[in-house]
């Protein structure tokens with residue numbers, strides 16, 4: 001961790017280095033000979049929402065499990081809330097709320113019992129746990145299901161219950177491994193609202209998701225990882241501008257032959273870059289208007305084309321390629 | 327880091343009490359079916375063997391046959407109640423429904439999970455043992471006020487059999503492997519631990535081998551308390567029980583730790 005030594009007079013316009021909630025240096029995890037996390041360096045600042053994005057098998061959950069003191073690192077250093085992270089580290093765990101990728105709900109217990117007992121694991125009194133459970137069930141709109149068995153819940157309700165469970169211990173650092181997978185749009189919005197609310201209270205949030213719109217909305221900063229390594233890091237807006245530009249042109253259902261004709265007109269000063277995203281051909285360039293004029297003049301403008309702002313999804317696809325991961 | 331090298335002893339903390347509470351809450355929902363499962367077999371044995379076979383074999387070591395096997399079956403009931411829970415149920419908590427995994431996201435140590443499970447199994451053993459005692463009462467099998475002391479050995483018996491079964495659950499790769507524990511260990515112990523016939527009828531070598539296993543000593547103790555007959559070697563049985571309980575206690579901790587954090 002590097003902090004600026006206060007040798008010069010502090011400049012009030014430069015914000016102080018924010019406190020660090022999680023700091024990883026050369027963080028590595030091996031399973032046998034396989035390196036799931038291959039030397040990652042990153043800092044999560046207190047009070048921010050930090051995103052961990054990457055394709056299936058990139059190493060997100062493994063990184064998260066190390067941060068949550070659920071598995072040991074093979075090499076490197078990892079500090080969480082000022083303490084070195086390691087399995088069995090109570091001080092850290094007591095300040096964490098964890099939504100793991102799998103639900104791990106207790107099928108023998110009711111909805112309420114599931115989260116109440118979790119509060120008790122954090123050392124809460126029965127009264128505090130009961131109060132907190134009522135509050136959270138209401139917020140997650142599960143108050144109608146309080147006494148039902150967990151197995152009678154739908155997948156999305158179960159996920160909401162897992163999020164409620166993670167909040168039982170009033171975490172200082174909330175770790176969310178794909179919290180909204182399987183949720184309907186209303187429930188996702190509910191979760192986003194809760195995350196913002198917690199952030200406003202000063203809670204640090206670490207998030208993985210495969211929904212790029214979600215990452216763009218919630219994350220102050222994020223890293224894109226693949227094969228256990230960090231490919232890029234930064235603020236969502238900044239990553240979009242730097243890596244794919246402000247906007248793009250998307251042409252659905254276009255014939256490859258037509259695309260060949262279009263790309264032939266591109267010039268070096270267009271700084272154009274294009275790719276296939278499923279059946280759509282997408283063109284990125286800071287010079288889109290000029291290119292479109294050129295196509296109009298030449299009479300080759302595609303019949304169906306949307307000009308849209310570039311997003312994190314474009315960044316993600318550009319960085320990690322289009323091949324499916326198994 | 328603990329849990330990787332050396333022994334992991336169970337921890338009986340406040341957190342362990344909450345693990346106990348979780349088991350209790352779960353049991354409350356299932357006890358009806360689980361009671362049937364745990365009593366069906368010993369009760370059938372008692373009635374079929376005690377009164378069926380008992381019509382031909384009238385005396386065993388000088389006692390009526392039902393009087394002889396009743397106390398032994400009580401010990402077996404307690405052992406089975408614990409062993410089923412700590413093998414099949416614990417296997418599921420570890421591998422299927424992730425209950426243990428969700429527990430350790432909270433500030434709970436695997437050793438506290440083990441501690442909580444032991445406390446619960448002690449209670450299970452007590453509960454199922456006492457209900458079986460209530461079944462023995464109207465059959466006129468309980469002959470002594472010493473039976474009032476049974477809760478103590480029952481609590482200890484729960485702890486004694488919880489450790490090995492939980493160890494098996496952490497080592498098994500699938501449900502089938504759990505059955506091996508029953509076929510190779512639990513059932514032979516049940517058949518040869520002096521539940522149905524006195525060990526005196528067996529060759530010395532086999533008898534000495536059996537005396538190295540735990541159940542026979544529990545059977546001797548429950549029989550002594552229920553029939554009010556105290557053989558001079560009873561103190562040895564008590565020593566064996568206490569020794570095994572302590573010895574087995576640290577059995578599953580390390581492995582569970584490793585399984586939960588690999």
Ligand SMILES: Nc1ncnc2c1ncn2[C@@H]1O[C@H](COP(=O)(O)OP(=O)(O)OP(=O)(O)O)[C@@H](O)[C@H]1O
Nearest residue numbers: 031036054055056057058059060061062063101588
């Ligand atoms: N316990 C384990 N033993 C062996 N390999 C593992 C283990 N856990 C994870 N891996 C491997 O490590 C790699 C990273 O897995 P991880 O679960 O961290 O990916 P992820 O980024 O969370 O993926 P997803 O988006 O699918 O959840 C994968 O190749 C996975 O097979």
Ligand SMILES: [Mg+2]
Nearest residue numbers: 060061062101
């Ligand atoms: Mg994952």
